Amino acid sequence: MRRALIAGNWKMNGLIAEGMKLAEELAMRLERAREVGEPPPPSCDLLVCPPFTLLALLRDMLAGRGIALGAQDCASEAAGAFTGDISAAMLADIGCDYVILGHSERRHHHREDDALVRRKAEAANAAGLTPIVCVGETEEERGAGRALEVIARQVRGSLPAGAAASGLVIAYEPVWAIGTGKTATPADAVEAHREIRRVAAELLGASAAVGLRILYGGSVKPDNARELLAGEGIDGALVGGASLKAGDFWAIAASCP
Numbered sequence: 001m002r003r004a005l006i007a008g009n010w011k012m013n014g015l016i017a018e019g020m021k022l023a024e025e026l027a028m029r030l031e032r033a034r035e036v037g038e039p040p041p042p043s044c045d046l047l048v049c050p051p052f053t054l055l056a057l058l059r060d061m062l063a064g065r066g067i068a069l070g071a072q073d074c075a076s077e078a079a080g081a082f083t084g085d086i087s088a089a090m091l092a093d094i095g096c097d098y099v100i101l102g103h104s105e106r107r108h109h110h111r112e113d114d115a116l117v118r119r120k121a122e123a124a125n126a127a128g129l130t131p132i133v134c135v136g137e138t139e140e141e142r143g144a145g146r147a148l149e150v151i152a153r154q155v156r157g158s159l160p161a162g163a164a165a166s167g168l169v170i171a172y173e174p175v176w177a178i179g180t181g182k183t184a185t186p187a188d189a190v191e192a193h194r195e196i197r198r199v200a201a202e203l204l205g206a207s208a209a210v211g212l213r214i215l216y217g218g219s220v221k222p223d224n225a226r227e228l229l230a231g232e233g234i235d236g237a238l239v240g241g242a243s244l245k246a247g248d249f250w251a252i253a254a255s256c257p
């Protein structure tokens with residue numbers, strides 16, 4: 001049985017005061033829910049991925065409080081003369097368990113391609129991190145009927161060699177749904193997730209692919225989360241905008257079936 005993962009991608013948001021406040025509010029909600037058992041604690045794992053600058057502070061604040069920590073990118077190289085880059089080992093060292101890789105904003109703004117995303121994912125695995133590898137088609141590709149083909153190509157090109165399902169998460173994020181308020185229909189999302197799992201099975205093996213967590217991302221909000229998260233093969237959400245409000249993020253987590 002795959003346990004759902006609700007991940008907050010804070011993107012380039014959060015100075016120290018607001019980031020600390022947001023994380024504290026989430027941790028408090030989880031504590032309160034656990035204490036009273038009503039409403040029940042979310043039946044999912046919680047993860048926040050703040051900017052690099054908040055990782056050390058949040059590690060200390062969230063230690064032992066049931067919310068995992070992740071970063072939003074890492075270098076493909078292990079160490080050396082790469083000014084401005086952050087290695088996967090540095091992220092593991094600072095307390096991260098996860099790292100988002102190949103987000104469409106990095107694919108587009110920083111021209112990251114599948115081969116680079118794969119190298120980063122391999123670096124993440126080598127450092128003991130679980131990469132959340134993002135894939136997803138543009139509006140134009142969907143309009144041309146090529147969504148599944150594009151997703152399949154990205155999965156084949158971006159997954160780390162020798163990955164185990166337990167050390168990997170894939171996020172299906174249709175580019176046209178990110179930050180736009182548009183979401184894939186539950187039926188389209190289910191279809192995309194089925195294709196991702198089918199291609200992942202070719203790479204990881206059929207039984208491993210059954211255990212692989214595949215998240216949906218793109219304008220997930222409290223009012224659409226329940227329907228999306230109920231979709232077959234949708235194992236959680238990668239949440240951008242709505243993860244910046246503790247109440248909204250919590251409501252999404254509480255929508256896990």
Ligand code: PGA
Nearest residue numbers: 178179218219239240241
């Ligand atoms: P959004 O972002 O929820 O604001 O659409 C999702 C993401 O980019 O991961």
